[in-house]
Amino acid sequence: MKREEFLSTPVTHMKIKQDMTVDQLVQQFKNSGSFGAGRLATACDVYENMVRDDKCTLFLALAGAMVPAGLRTTISDLIRKRLIDALVSTGANMVHDLIEALGGQHYQGHWHVDDYLLYKYHIYRIYDVFVPEEDFIKADETLVKMFDEISEKTEGKRVSTNELMWEVGKRLKDTDSIVRSAYEAKVPIFLPAMRDSEFAYIHTVHQTRSNPRKALLVDAFKEVPELLDIAGRSERLGMVVLGGGVPRNSVQHAALMTGKGLDYAVVITTDRPEPGGLSGSTIEETISWGKVKHKANKVMVIGDALIAFPMMVASVMERLGPNFRRKGNP
Amino acid sequence: MKLEEVLELSRKTGQMRKVCGNCRYHNTYKYPDQVFCFARFSHRENPVVSVWFDHCNEWESKLQECFCLEDSLKKRGKRTK
Numbered sequence: 001m002k003r004e005e006f007l008s009t010p011v012t013h014m015k016i017k018q019d020m021t022v023d024q025l026v027q028q029f030k031n032s033g034s035f036g037a038g039r040l041a042t043a044c045d046v047y048e049n050m051v052r053d054d055k056c057t058l059f060l061a062l063a064g065a066m067v068p069a070g071l072r073t074t075i076s077d078l079i080r081k082r083l084i085d086a087l088v089s090t091g092a093n094m095v096h097d098l099i100e101a102l103g104g105q106h107y108q109g110h111w112h113v114d115d116y117l118l119y120k121y122h123i124y125r126i127y128d129v130f131v132p133e134e135d136f137i138k139a140d141e142t143l144v145k146m147f148d149e150i151s152e153k154t155e156g157k158r159v160s161t162n163e164l165m166w167e168v169g170k171r172l173k174d175t176d177s178i179v180r181s182a183y184e185a186k187v188p189i190f191l192p193a194m195r196d197s198e199f200a201y202i203h204t205v206h207q208t209r210s211n212p213r214k215a216l217l218v219d220a221f222k223e224v225p226e227l228l229d230i231a232g233r234s235e236r237l238g239m240v241v242l243g244g245g246v247p248r249n250s251v252q253h254a255a256l257m258t259g260k261g262l263d264y265a266v267v268i269t270t271d272r273p274e275p276g277g278l279s280g281s282t283i284e285e286t287i288s289w290g291k292v293k294h295k296a297n298k299v300m301v302i303g304d305a306l307i308a309f310p311m312m313v314a315s316v317m318e319r320l321g322p323n324f325r326r327k328g329n330p
Numbered sequence: 331m332k333l334e335e336v337l338e339l340s341r342k343t344g345q346m347r348k349v350c351g352n353c354r355y356h357n358t359y360k361y362p363d364q365v366f367c368f369a370r371f372s373h374r375e376n377p378v379v380s381v382w383f384d385h386c387n388e389w390e391s392k393l394q395e396c397f398c399l400e401d402s403l404k405k406r407g408k409r410t411k
Contacts, residue, residue, distance in 0.1 A: 120397050122361060134358050137357045137359055144371070209371070
């Protein structure tokens with residue numbers, strides 16, 4: 001590379017105006033092209049490219065307490081608009097969706113609080129979000145009864161996490177619910193670490209209430225061929241990752257196992273690569289495994305997903321316009 | 331008010347000391363008056379009971395740290411005034 005090529009694109013200073021739209025602000029980020037602003041602007045371009053690519057199947061991988069903190073409706077809307085084709089999530093995020101679907105709430109709290117006092121009041125803390133214990137318990141109660149009902153229906157047949165989520169979604173009325181929206185839009189929800197959440201407790205209680213032979217059988221491996229089938233039938237693959245963890249790697253692994261590799265990747269995380277954990281691993285590192293293609297349209301945004309993701313979605317939706325329709329893949 | 335005093339008061343009001351609101355497994359259902367008992371739920375009995383309810387032989391007489399009984403008692407006091 002020649003010296004002048006290093007100096008080909010000057011930083012253009014951001015011009016902030018009254019009444020500017022989200023996408024106009026993102027364009028100013030792009031003009032800067034630097035630091036987090038530059039990366040977020042690139043993420044918007046990558047996500048737009050994914051959405052506009054008719055042959056791309058778009059996975060959203062969700063980890064961290066995104067639903068309790070306020071992304072529930074955003075994700076539900078993306079499902080209904082088919083701006084994602086499959087959701088791979090922690091179990092906990094879906095539990096928190098169900099807490100609200102069944103009448104509970106999350107509350108704005110504070111990180112600087114007496115946690116022992118919260119304990120004495122039966123209030124749980126997720127950084128600066130509070131959840132009353134009774135909202136968990138009421139959701140548990142309803143979900144145990146749903147599990148009882150679903151196990152009667154499935155009669156000992158093994159179900160995947162997606163099959164279970166659609167069965168649950170079928171029984172919900174709340175149209176803002178992610179699980180309900182996914183059921184209606186036939187967007188699969190995979191929960192590769194489902195038992196690492198309140199679902200484990202719900203299932204245990206369901207099991208103790210049931211004849212052991214009739215207890216619901218959720219097969220953690222059954223979703224693997226389902227994921228592979230989706231990836232296998234897709235011409236191109238894209239992922240948007242919030243956080244990382246097991247959901248991120250489940251998508252990447254499907255891309256690897258089908259021998260395809262991801263064509264598009266946006267990863268929004270605050271994690272660091274040095275400790276070797278997956279959430280902080282760079283996309284470049286992922287290329288070494290064959291999970292993401294060398295020439296993929298990709299970017300990693302180091303930042304709070306609760307800020308970056310809604311901005312990215314708002315910016316891209318603005319670009320797409322109100323009449324844009326996506327049929328969904330594969 | 332300390333929990334011991336609350337329990338002493340609860341004895342004076344005719345309630346037993348071995349109550350669901352002082353079981354270490356209790357979960358609040360409608361704070362502070364009602365708790366959800368998963369033991370009862372597991373046996374398909376009505377799981378929602380008063381914090382003052384006593385039903386369980388496996389109850390341990392270790393005082394709990396939460397405010398359920400104390401706040402329930404305060405609420406009762408307000409109601410009677």
